Amino acid sequence: MKEFISIKEASIKWNTSIRSVRNYCANGRVKGAKLVNRTWKIPLDAKKPIRSNEKENKNYLLDRLRFEKNNQIKGGIYHKLMIDLTYNSNHIEGNELTHDETRYIFETRTIGLDNHTSKKVDDIIETINHFTAIDRVIDFANYQLSEPFIKELHRIIKSNTNDSRLPSFAVGEYKKLPNIVGDIETTHPRLVALEMKKLLDEYNKKESHTLDEIIDFHFIFEKIHPFQDGNGRVGRLIALKECLKNNIVPFIILDSKKMFYYRGLRNYNQEHGWLINTCLDGQDTIKKYLDYFNIVYK
Numbered sequence: 001m002k003e004f005i006s007i008k009e010a011s012i013k014w015n016t017s018i019r020s021v022r023n024y025c026a027n028g029r030v031k032g033a034k035l036v037n038r039t040w041k042i043p044l045d046a047k048k049p050i051r052s053n054e055k056e057n058k059n060y061l062l063d064r065l066r067f068e069k070n071n072q073i074k075g076g077i078y079h080k081l082m083i084d085l086t087y088n089s090n091h092i093e094g095n096e097l098t099h100d101e102t103r104y105i106f107e108t109r110t111i112g113l114d115n116h117t118s119k120k121v122d123d124i125i126e127t128i129n130h131f132t133a134i135d136r137v138i139d140f141a142n143y144q145l146s147e148p149f150i151k152e153l154h155r156i157i158k159s160n161t162n163d164s165r166l167p168s169f170a171v172g173e174y175k176k177l178p179n180i181v182g183d184i185e186t187t188h189p190r191l192v193a194l195e196m197k198k199l200l201d202e203y204n205k206k207e208s209h210t211l212d213e214i215i216d217f218h219f220i221f222e223k224i225h226p227f228q229d230g231n232g233r234v235g236r237l238i239a240l241k242e243c244l245k246n247n248i249v250p251f252i253i254l255d256s257k258k259m260f261y262y263r264g265l266r267n268y269n270q271e272h273g274w275l276i277n278t279c280l281d282g283q284d285t286i287k288k289y290l291d292y293f294n295i296v297y298k
Helices: 007-014 018-026 052-057 060-070 077-092 099-108 121-139 147-158 189-203 211-224 231-245 255-266 273-292
Strands: 034-036 039-043
Touching: 007 018, 007 039, 018 039, 060 077, 060 121, 060 231, 077 099, 077 121, 077 231, 077 255, 077 273, 099 121, 121 147, 121 231, 147 189, 147 231, 189 211, 211 231, 211 255, 211 273, 255 273
Parallel strands: none
Antiparallel strands: 034 039
């Protein structure tokens, strides 16, 4: 079996120029390459070196999430985020399943509840739906944000719930009835489609976004409140997608921090810092996960 290949063979294998391969070898970037009689010999199993800009742009978290998801890896970052994101996002909206119950449903795809405890069927359905929605976010993270995708997230979250059976509730479509969040009026149904198009057109003028811009989008989305219910969960899933797309460490809003989150949304027009700081705190939580799993991030 041939143990070494030539520079020309390596250039074909790596889909790059002969000059680039020669430079890789000369700069010591090809492990095991050796110069014999002024000719480079490259190990057959040598990997193409990663350019410095490719290293900077590599999305380690998204790559790991996709790998663990597709290979059904247990106990990794995908496993951890699925459970924690679902439990906290649902709990903020009143879901009564415990963290252990959420974990059990994800790990076993069965329902193991205390015999003396009754739980709402919708809580269980929306937990399973949220797992599916996160998978969709991971699969389509690099796609441009669009109305069809946002509506698809809502359809996933609310499918087969009691709400979905109500004549006035449009699953996967914008709301039909006006709604109020706390004491704040949201966009009237007749204006939602126009406001959502305006929001997305403005947002998609740029190819990439900063964390502040993603948070700003999140606030405007929640202010519009385009769906009859499920806006908070859909909004946080959008933020997750856009963080992954832009190679930004995502943030998780812990149920224990929900009052700070609500305050930040309520007062965002007067003071951006409260919501931004809450999201940065949630980002720090995710960074601890990434440190534990040895995942590189910016």
